[in-house]
Every structure is written in C-alpha cells, then in structure tokens.
Amino acid sequence: MELRGDVTVETRTGTLFVAQAVQGEVPVGGGSRTELVVLTGGQVEGVGTASATWTARILTPPQVVGTAATAVLYSGAHEVHEAVRDTMAAVGGTGTYLGADPGRAAAYEVALLGLFTMSVYGVAHSFALASAEGIAPDDLAPFAIGISGLLSEMIPRFAGQLRTGDYPGERSTIASAATTIAHLIDAAIAHGLEVGALTAAKGAADRAVAAGHGPDGLPRLATVLRSGKPAG
Template identity: 65%
Template sequence: MTTSTPTSATATPVSLLGLGPMGRALATAFLDAGHPLTVWNRTPGRTGTLSRRGAAVADGVEEAVRGGRVIVACLRDYAAVRAVLDPPPGDWTGRVLVNLGSGEPAQARSLARWADGHGIRYLDGAILSPTPAIGTPSAAVLYSGKAEVYEVVRNVVAAIGGTGGYVGADPGRAVAHEVALLDLFATSVNGLAHAFALAGAEGIAPGELAPYAAGIGGLLTEMAPRWAEQLAAGRFPGERSTVASAATALSHLVGTAAGHGLDLGALASAKRAADRLVTAGHGDDGLARLATVQHADGAEQGRQA
C-alpha cells in the first residue's frame, strides 16, 4: 500500500457508483485503506467479496449517496453519470462527487457545469493505469477541477495509490491528458499491427520482426521529452533527422503498403503532414515540428504553450 491505514478520525466514508473491473479495484483499494465503503451497481450481483469485507451494498443511488461523504463514480462514460445522477438524488450538502470514468474533455467540463449548477462540489479524474495497479505505487491517476475540492478529497483518493496528482482548475484537463496518451497508445498499437501485416506481406515471419520492433519503444521514450522542449521553445533543430527525410521515407512506406493492398489511412495522414511542412519551407526542421500541422485543415499551429 502507498498510504497508512487511516485512523477513525481520518477515515472518510466513501460511496462508489459502478462495479465493473475498475470499480471493483477501486473498492478494494478504499477498503484496504480503511475507508468505510458503500457500493452500488446498476446490475446486481457484482459485489463479489466486497460485502464480506465490510462494504455496505446500497439498493439504490440515493441510499449510496447517503452512505458517503466522497461519492466516486466509475461508470462507462459521462452520459452514464448524468443518467444516474440527474436529477441529483438525496442531499449533497458536505459531499463531493469525484468522477473517474472515461470520456472527452468537453464532456468533463459540461458535467462540472451541471454539478456547479446543482451546488455539488465536483472533481474530475483520469485513471491512466490498468486494474492490477490500483492501490499500488505504480498507479497513475490525474485530477482536475477546483483546487479546494481536490484538497478536500486528497487523503481519500490517496488510497488509489501511485503518482496521482492535481493538474489544474480546468475540469477537462485530467481527461485531456488521458485522451492525448490514448492517442499515442492507439496509434502505436495500430502501427505495430500494420508493421506485422506489412512484414508478413513481404514474407517476414512475426518472430523475425519482433526483436527489431521492440527497440522502437526506446526511441519514443527518448523523443518525448526532447520534443516537449522543442515545442515549448518553438525551435526544431534538424541535426538528428529532418521532416524532408521523413517525407521521403513515408513515400517509400506508402508505396510498399499500397503494393500489398494494405490500409493507408494512418500512413497517408503522416505523409500529408510531412509534405505540408516541406511545401511550407520547413523540410530541414526536426521531426517535432510535425506536431504543429495535425489539424484536419493542415493549418500550422503556433508556438506550443
């Protein structure tokens, strides 16, 4: 565990809405940390061992709200949270709503406005780790919303473990981190799948390619902080590699993939971005400049804040 068990003076009653795999992991973490726990799930029968460990099982959302001072929602998406809590069940005086579901930054901001309009203190969160990490030092969770609300629940959400942190007053900021990182993961997974498909089309067995593919992850680890510095400064030195060389490599890659009838969506998008920069006179710049031309209309963004 990352925190000591709260004393009776510091333990806070928590109510958890949603008992999917992540919800059950959160419930276990709160119980392990010594917080009195009430749980509710739309579909009965998912409490498992939670009730035997002392969790109270609420028959309805209003009963669940009554059971906690910190109400944690871990539902499918923001629409599900609204469906469960609108209109707000019970008395929310002295209570805080912490949403740990998934969605879009704009949806987080909308839910925060709804909560504010009903006098509900609200904090949005984004869980960046799989269920086995919850309650351990390896868990990563981000929170955004009013700073004073985060301070109210800080000791409670510490039970989730790891490197959780407050990232700002904008309620959508935590989930904005999440979707940006999901963007990286999803496109990387798709790239790996596409690479295996291309290799297979060229007669290369998966086991032959795998050792070389594994090394790509290390390149990204080095590139991320270096790109961040360059984007913040608005300077893109091309000593290591250039946009022009990337455009040429992408031409070869697109041609090979097209020859095998493979999908060109992601590759064609990458090539368009590189070609735009070359046409605009930035061919000698480093690859980090590619982050500035990702809008659908191809317009180049200014210096990144």
C-alpha cells in the first residue's frame, strides 16, 4: 500500500512496516547527515534503536494506517523529528513526539503491547471458561463489554496511585483479589483449561500479602511485578 510517493507500507507475517519514509540527507544544525527512518509495529531485522537518532512506533493495525485512526509514537533527535514531520504526516492520524531519547517510543510500545496482549488473553480465557460452563459467546459478550469499561476507569486511578505511592484499599484489596484468583484457578482446572497467567497473577498477589500489603489497593501489584517484591 503506497501512502505517498516516498512512503510505502507492507505487511510481513502480521507485522507492519513503513519503509523508505526518509532516506537521504536531513539538515541538522546547519549541516546534514544521512538518516534512514523505519516505522514499525514490530521488530525489523537489521535495524535497531541502539544507533538510531530517531524512531517511530505504530500502535495501529495495518489496515487502518493512513486513516484518521492511525496512532504513531515518535522519539529521538528533535531536529530530525522536525525535518521529517511533513513526510510522516502521510501515515495519517495522530502522532505524538515523546522526547529526545530514541528508545522512548519503543519503551511505550512494549508496555502498551503488554497491556493489549494480556487483555486479549483474558478475553479468550473468559470465553473458554464460559463455553466450558455452557454459556454461549453472544450471551457473555454484553457483560464482558461492561468489564472493559471498568478497566478504562482503573487505568488513570492506577497511574495516580503509582505516582503518589499511596494505595488505598477502599475499592478492592490485594488480599481479596488473591482469594478471587484462587477460585478462578480452581474453576479453570476443573474444566481442563490452562492456568499459567492466573497462577502468575496469584503469585504476585501472594508475595504482596506475605509482605504485609494485603489491605492495599491493586495498583500496588505493579511494584511487585517490577522488583519481585513490594517497594516501600
């Protein structure tokens, strides 16, 4: 798919590549240097961010690139970003510049892909467990959508508590979550479903409880996952 004469999009095994976006002399500080920009929704063989001066990461499925729904994260040398801004506009949608560190866009991407991957797994596991209990997918779906709304509300609350280091347990506690997860594991095992992700979640909750953080709110778990033990 060609977005413009100098911007070409292709997909390989489900991974999106926008190549040849900028290749040549980019003016920098009164001089110029050669830049090759590769936009990617995955890893590109032979192209890393270690020696890059500017990178971009696409957070959008290939079929909507070039439309208003496209979301792209940019990071790296500001002068390079300014030089290629008009060319990158051909990708469409919303672009966000994250600062001078060329690896910053990739860091955001991997964190967000982790959220997406675990969420998709949760949806699939939910439908598998419902099916094992004799619940039709179309019957479960409206209630699953309601759960997704709860997650949207949780994200900014998690961010705020992680910023302040205060984890009130008024809504839900880690101790109660550990009990709930244990019941989910038992139900899944009873139907022969895999429980690897649930077991990992239970392990994190158990570590927090053992450290005396059972009464804390769920955002505290992020500190457990990062260090293997609760911070503070």
